[in-house]
Amino acid sequence: MKTLINPDLKEWASLVRRPAKSVAQLDQIVDEVFDNIRKKGDKALYEYTEKFDKANLKSLKIEEGELKNSSKKISKKLKDSIDVAFENISKFHKEQKEKIQKIETTSGVVCWRESRGIEKVGIYIPGGTAPLFSTVLMLAIPAKLAGCREIILCTPPDKNGKINPAILYCAKLTGVTSVFSVGGIQAIGAMTFGTKTIPAVSKIFGPGNQYVTAAKQRAQNFGAAIDMPAGPSEVLIIADKNADAEFVAADLLSQAEHGADSQVILLSTSAKIIASIQTELKKQLTKLPRKDVAAEALKNSLAIQFKTEKECMQFSNLYAPEHLILACDNADELTKKVVNAGSVFIGKYACESAGDYASGTNHTLPTNGFARNYSGVSLDSFVRKITFQKISKKGIQNIGPAIEEMAEAEQLFAHKNAVTVRLKKLKK
Amino acid sequence: MKTLINPDLKEWASLVRRPAKSVAQLDQIVDEVFDNIRKKGDKALYEYTEKFDKANLKSLKIEEGELKNSSKKISKKLKDSIDVAFENISKFHKEQKEKIQKIETTSGVVCWRESRGIEKVGIYIPGGTAPLFSTVLMLAIPAKLAGCREIILCTPPDKNGKINPAILYCAKLTGVTSVFSVGGIQAIGAMTFGTKTIPAVSKIFGPGNQYVTAAKQRAQNFGAAIDMPAGPSEVLIIADKNADAEFVAADLLSQAEHGADSQVILLSTSAKIIASIQTELKKQLTKLPRKDVAAEALKNSLAIQFKTEKECMQFSNLYAPEHLILACDNADELTKKVVNAGSVFIGKYACESAGDYASGTNHTLPTNGFARNYSGVSLDSFVRKITFQKISKKGIQNIGPAIEEMAEAEQLFAHKNAVTVRLKKLKK
Numbered sequence: 085m086k087t088l089i090n091p092d093l094k095e096w097a098s099l100v101r102r103p104a105k106s107v108a109q110l111d112q113i114v115d116e117v118f119d120n121i122r123k124k125g126d127k128a129l130y131e132y133t134e135k136f137d138k139a140n141l142k143s144l145k146i147e148e149g150e151l152k153n154s155s156k157k158i159s160k161k162l163k164d165s166i167d168v169a170f171e172n173i174s175k176f177h178k179e180q181k182e183k184i185q186k187i188e189t190t191s192g193v194v195c196w197r198e199s200r201g202i203e204k205v206g207i208y209i210p211g212g213t214a215p216l217f218s219t220v221l222m223l224a225i226p227a228k229l230a231g232c233r234e235i236i237l238c239t240p241p242d243k244n245g246k247i248n249p250a251i252l253y254c255a256k257l258t259g260v261t262s263v264f265s266v267g268g269i270q271a272i273g274a275m276t277f278g279t280k281t282i283p284a285v286s287k288i289f290g291p292g293n294q295y296v297t298a299a300k301q302r303a304q305n306f307g308a309a310i311d312m313p314a315g316p317s318e319v320l321i322i323a324d325k326n327a328d329a330e331f332v333a334a335d336l337l338s339q340a341e342h343g344a345d346s347q348v349i350l351l352s353t354s355a356k357i358i359a360s361i362q363t364e365l366k367k368q369l370t371k372l373p374r375k376d377v378a379a380e381a382l383k384n385s386l387a388i389q390f391k392t393e394k395e396c397m398q399f400s401n402l403y404a405p406e407h408l409i410l411a412c413d414n415a416d417e418l419t420k421k422v423v424n425a426g427s428v429f430i431g432k433y434a435c436e437s438a439g440d441y442a443s444g445t446n447h448t449l450p451t452n453g454f455a456r457n458y459s460g461v462s463l464d465s466f467v468r469k470i471t472f473q474k475i476s477k478k479g480i481q482n483i484g485p486a487i488e489e490m491a492e493a494e495q496l497f498a499h500k501n502a503v504t505v506r507l508k509k510l511k512k
Numbered sequence: 513m514k515t516l517i518n519p520d521l522k523e524w525a526s527l528v529r530r531p532a533k534s535v536a537q538l539d540q541i542v543d544e545v546f547d548n549i550r551k552k553g554d555k556a557l558y559e560y561t562e563k564f565d566k567a568n569l570k571s572l573k574i575e576e577g578e579l580k581n582s583s584k585k586i587s588k589k590l591k592d593s594i595d596v597a598f599e600n601i602s603k604f605h606k607e608q609k610e611k612i613q614k615i616e617t618t619s620g621v622v623c624w625r626e627s628r629g630i631e632k633v634g635i636y637i638p639g640g641t642a643p644l645f646s647t648v649l650m651l652a653i654p655a656k657l658a659g660c661r662e663i664i665l666c667t668p669p670d671k672n673g674k675i676n677p678a679i680l681y682c683a684k685l686t687g688v689t690s691v692f693s694v695g696g697i698q699a700i701g702a703m704t705f706g707t708k709t710i711p712a713v714s715k716i717f718g719p720g721n722q723y724v725t726a727a728k729q730r731a732q733n734f735g736a737a738i739d740m741p742a743g744p745s746e747v748l749i750i751a752d753k754n755a756d757a758e759f760v761a762a763d764l765l766s767q768a769e770h771g772a773d774s775q776v777i778l779l780s781t782s783a784k785i786i787a788s789i790q791t792e793l794k795k796q797l798t799k800l801p802r803k804d805v806a807a808e809a810l811k812n813s814l815a816i817q818f819k820t821e822k823e824c825m826q827f828s829n830l831y832a833p834e835h836l837i838l839a840c841d842n843a844d845e846l847t848k849k850v851v852n853a854g855s856v857f858i859g860k861y862a863c864e865s866a867g868d869y870a871s872g873t874n875h876t877l878p879t880n881g882f883a884r885n886y887s888g889v890s891l892d893s894f895v896r897k898i899t900f901q902k903i904s905k906k907g908i909q910n911i912g913p914a915i916e917e918m919a920e921a922e923q924l925f926a927h928k929n930a931v932t933v934r935l936k937k938l939k940k
Contacts, residue, residue, distance in 0.1 A: 162921050165914035172617035172911070179615050180625070187607050189600035189872035197608070200851050202885055214923040250921055286885040304741075309885035313732075330937070334930040341926040373925050419900060423628050427899040434903040435930040441915045444617035445899040457630055457714040457737035459897045468887045471855040471873040472847060475862040483600070486593035487869045493590050493678055495642040497801050498769040502762040502863040509758070 085336075085350070085365060087358060087387040100403040102315070102347060102452055103384040110298035117269040118277070118302065125279040132270040137211070139245040139265070144281045146247060146263040154252035162250065169221055169442040170257055176444030177226045180463035192479025199467040201231030204283060206275035207260070208290035208300075211240035211267050215248035216291070218440065222447050222461065223289045224258035230466035235260050236285060238275060240267020268292075272299035276308045287311070289448070289461065311461055315452025316345040319436055320405035320425075322396045323361065324412040325354035328432060332357075332411050333364035335435050336385075337378055339407065344380035349403060350387040351396040358387050397421045404455040407436050426455045480506050513764075513778070513793060515786060515815040528831040530743070530775060530880055531812040538726035542697055546730065549701040554709050560698040565639070567673040567693070572709050574675060574691040582680035590678065597649055597870040598685055604872030605654045608891035620907025627895040629659030632711060634703035635688070636718035636728075639668035639695050643676030644719070646868065650875050651717045651889065652686035658894035663688050664713060666703060668695020696720075700727035704736045715739070717876070717889065739889055743880025744773040747864055748833035748853075750824045751789065752840040753782035756860055760785075760839050761792035763863050764813075765806050767835065772808035777831060778815040779824040786815050825849045832883040835864050854883045908934050 091099060120128040126144065133139055155163060186196040207223045209216055220237065227235045237260045239247055247265060255263050264282055266274060272292075278284030287309040288300055297314040304310060319339035323332050336348045352358050365382070369375050390396050397418060400408060404424035412418060415430045422428055426449030427439055439445045448461035475483075484503045491499035519527060548556040554572065561567050583591060614624040635651045637644055648665065655663045665688045667675055675693060683691050692710055694702060700720075706712030715737040716728055725742045732738060747767035751760050764776045780786050793810070797803050818824050825846060828836060832852035840846060843858045850856055854877030855867055867873045876889035903911075912931045919928035 158921075161917055165917035168618075168911060168914040169918065172621070175617045176615055176623050179613055185607055187604055187872065189603045190596075193600070193866070193871050195604050195872045197890070198847075203851060216922060218918055218922060307881065307885075309882075328937070330933050331930070334926070334933045337926040338924070338930040341924060368926075368929065372929075373923075378926065416902075419626075422898065423631060424896070425898055428901070430900060430902040433905060433908040433934055434901050435908075435934065437915050437919060437927040437930045438621070438903055438908070438911065439899070439901055440927060441918045442911045443621050443901050443903065444615065444623045445901055450896075453735065454737075455896065455898075457735075457896070459895075460899060462625070462897060462899075464892065464897070468852070468878075468883065468885070469890060469892070470850065470853055470883075471867070471888060471890075472858060473856070473862050473867055473871050473873055474844075474858040475866055475871065477861055480861040480863070480866070483596060483866065483870045486596040487865050489589055489593035490597065490646055490869045491865060493586075494644060494646060495801075496766070496769060498762070498765040498796075498806060499865040499868060501796065501800075502759070502766040502865045505758050505762045506861055506863065509756075 085362060085382045085385045085387050087362070087389065089389045090391055091388060096399060096402055099386065100453070103345065110295060111302060114269050114299050114302045118273045121270060121273040121279065122277050126281050129266050129270050129274055129279060132268065133241065133266055136268055137240050138243045139241045141241065141245050141265055144264045144266055146252065146265065151252050151256045151263065154249040154256055157249035158253055163253065166217070166221070166254060166257065169218070170225065172442055172444035173221055173225045174229070177229050177463050181229070182469070190479065190482045192476040192482055193473065195471065195473045197469045197471050199469050201233065201467055202286050203232065204234040204285040205232045205466060206285035206288045207235065207237045208271055208288065208292055208296060209237060209239040209251055210292050210296070211242065215250050217248070217250040217254045218447065219290060220251055220254035221258060224255065224260050226461065226463045227466045228259045230463055232466055234283060236275065236283060237263045238266050238271035239263070241265040269295050269299040272296060272303055276303040276306050311448060311465060312450055312458045313454055315454065316347065317342045317451055318347045318405055319407040319409060320349040320351065320400050320403055321409040321411055322400060322418070323350065323352045323357050325357050326413055327357055327411040329357060329360035329364045331432060331435070332361050333368050335409055336365060337368055337372065338435070338437055340378035340381035340385070341372060341374040344377050346381040348381065348385040349405065351390060351399060353390055353393055353396065355389055358389055362387065404453045406449045406451045406455060409434070409436060424455050426450050426460050477510055481510060513790060513810045513813045513815050515790070515817065517817045518819055519816060524827060524830055527814065528881070531773065538723060539730065542727045542730045545697040546701045546705070549698060549707065550705050553707040557694050557698050557702055557707060560696065561669065561694055564696055565668050566671045567669045569669065569673050569693055572692045572694055574680065574693065579680050579684045579691065582677040582684055585677035586681055591681065594645070594649070594682060594685065597646070598653065600870055600872035601649055601653045602657070605657050605891050609657070610897070618907065618910045620904040620910055621901065623899065623901045625897045625899050627897050629661065629895055630714050631660065632662040632713040633660045633894060634713035634716045635663065635665045636699055636716065636720055636724060637665060637667040637679055638720050638724065639670065643678050645676070645678040645682045646875065647718060648679055648682035649686060652683065652688050654889065654891045655894045656687045658891055660894055662711060664703065664711060665691045666694050666699035667691070669693040697723050697727040700724060700731055704731040704734050739876060739893060740878055740886045741882055743882065744775065745770045745879055746775045746833055747835040747837060748777040748779065748828050748831055749837040749839055750828060750846070751778065751780045751785050753785050754841055755785055755839040757785060757788035757792045759860060759863070760789050761796050763837055764793060765796055765800065766863070766865055768806035768809035768813070769800060769802040772805055774809040776809065776813045777833065779818060779827060781818055781821060781824065783817055786817055790815065832881045834877045834879045834883060837862070837864060852883050854878050854888050905938055909938060
């Protein structure tokens with residue numbers, strides 16, 4: 085990891101820019117798969133699954149028995165750990181339910197909001213070597229709490245046509261309606277258009293490779309909403325001179341192991357702590373199974389020594405990190421200065437892994453600088469907040485004249501008339 | 513307006529489909545304008561303004577003096593009406609501020625959310641014959657309440673290079689930071705990339721014609737977020753046999769006058785009230801200045817007689833209207849059955865115009881069936897909700913083992929290690 089000392093303010097804009105990534109032109113491939121799904125439905129899904137996942141499936145839908153049995157196929161220790169995470173994530177997201185609050189804006193005019201779960205949502209869970217069952221928890225728990233009527237989950241099968249039992253266990257635990265063995269562009273297409281087996285959904289959630297990302301982006305052109313734009317994961321750590329170098333290095337590496345395109349940033353006013361952390365990084369790196377991936381990510385990464393803590397915070401806000409760890413004695417104080425970040429970890433013991441798995445906060449967060457304009461996934465992501473208004477005779481008499489005046493000034497005379505007919509009748 | 517009686521359930525899917533609209537391929541034009549703005553900056557903006565708005569501007573930015581003077585250029589009556597709307601919209605949106613609620617998910621693990629205003633937001637207000645100053649209120653009031661640091665507004669000038677004073681008055685009243693005389697694709701491009709005069713923003717709000725809509729859609733590829741996908745405005749009214757035909761007809765027309773592509777839908781179990789409303793529609797239509805537009809919209813519109821109230825609600829939820837008016841005696845009861853809608857108007861006196869202007873709710877709402885997956889604009893649209901977590905020694909000891917177990921099962925060993933190093937040190 086390269087170290088910079090007091091970079092000039094002029095350089096900041098280029099320093100916060102994420103490592104350039106050549107984005108392949110995937111729209112054509114996506115369109116082809118989407119077209120095929122619209123034409124051939126389930127048949128296309130079986131064909132693509134055979135082609136890309138090398139699995140010859142008899143059925144796309146996971147049977148209820150397999151979901152029920154999943155708890156027996158994982159260790160008791162893993163099951164108990166998932167249950168701990170389930171409890172904490174549920175507790176945190178449950179409190180995000182908005183209470184109905186009726187507001188009388190003018191005498192006789194009462195307005196309020198009510199949340200309704202999006203009726204049908206889809207969750208995508210990538211395949212590959214590691215089963216990302218934690219993401220099932222992070223998406224299906226708030227979906228269920230939001231009152232979504234139908235929660236479907238698509239994930240690619242392995243060569244033997246199987247889904248990892250930890251994924252199935254989490255789906256069962258959270259109340260997912262149906263699980264389907266389908267991955268990649270074809271899964272996103274199926275959830276966008278619907279097939280005989282897989283229902284179309286209104287919003288698609290979840291991570292994925294560049295194909296899945298391109299497909300989700302494209303799905304928006306066909307009426308589906310998506311959770312947020314995707315990008316490589318990242319962490320920014322601000323460490324003061326009293327930070328624990330071993331902890332900070334471990335946190336940097338836990339982000340770096342995600343992928344060669346991950347980025348980790350370390351900021352400090354202390355040259356000494358930066359040096360200690362760099363030493364620790366080298367030491368810990370050698371022991372990691374995914375050391376090649378992490379080493380590659382560290383090449384794109386930076387340690388920056390600033391003169392003041394204020395500069396550290398300013399740089400962090402400009403960078404807008406997905407994860408921000410404040411490994412500082414005055415971390416509580418610093419939180420007030422956080423403007424742009426996805427999720428913030430305060431103090432020595434709040435490691436990013438805690439939020440990734442089990443503390444209760446959501447791990448689906450805005451990357452790639454999108455923390456400037458997007459929030460992470462929460463209960464809000466699964467509801468629509470509908471406004472309601474109730475207006476009495478007195479209410480329309482109170483605000484009617486203002487509406488008439490404004491509608492006329494906007495030259496919308498039918499808008500004005502809708503009030504006029506009411507006021508006239510009330511005068512009779 | 514065509515009347516249908518008890519359409520078969522099989523037909524519903526085609527009935528809720530919005531009138532087909534040929535979407536012009538505008539991406540090429542948008543890309544050309546965007547490229548020019550990136551290359552030539554402000555110069556491109558002046559050129560496009562001369563070309564499209566026929567205005568030869570000396571400056572893009574409206575001077576402070578002109579903003580201040582705007583209140584003198586509108587009538588006292590309009591100013592007072594705007595002030596009424598300002599108060600009500602402020603009251604309603606202020607209550608959407610989320611209080612910080614710290615949750616101890618496990619002993620020693622405290623999680624919460626805090627809202628931060630998006631630092632820079634842009635508001636687009638279309639030009640044309642009518643000055644849509646009400647939209648300035650609907651977007652700038654929540655932006656200001658959310659704590660957005662910089663709120664810019666772009667709107668095209670008339671041929672004389674002027675902006676309507678009602679727009680300027682609303683901008684001044686709501687605390688917009690700067691107003692710029694620029695419209696169309698070039699305004700969206702300027703807010704996306706920034707020029708010497710116009711700052712780049714993180715999120716772009718506001719309505720517009722097909723060019724503006726295409727440009728907003730495209731802006732998302734360059735890092736900007738947008739409020740929501742756009743489409744023609746619409747209303748669905750459920751009227752029972754006691755509804756006031758004159759009121760309902762006036763409400764249908766107030767929506768129909770928006771544009772030839774607007775759609776209005778009337779549902780009822782009463783043939784008699786449908787007939788009365790149709791008669792009233794004809795009567796009121798002749799008196800409207802925009803009768804040609806409204807008549808065109810009515811051609812795309814439907815009155816449907818259903819056997820039961822339940823079917824009316826089911827159809828409404830399938831249609832997912834932007835505006836839903838419940839002109840029924842049991843409207844309060846019916847609200848519980850609303851699943852998909854942008855904003856709901858309850859009873860005889862809650863006309864759509866009230867929500868459009870002055871009751872307090874926001875008029876920027878999801879159209880075109882997007883009420884299935886999007887909420888209207890609210891304070892939420894202008895903030896990011898950042899999660900925070902603070903974990904004590906005891907806290908990490910409590911949840912650490914579960915994190916280690918889950919990380920290992922996902923084969924993310926550095927994630928596991930970030931917990932292991934902490935637990936080990938605590939054992940010492």
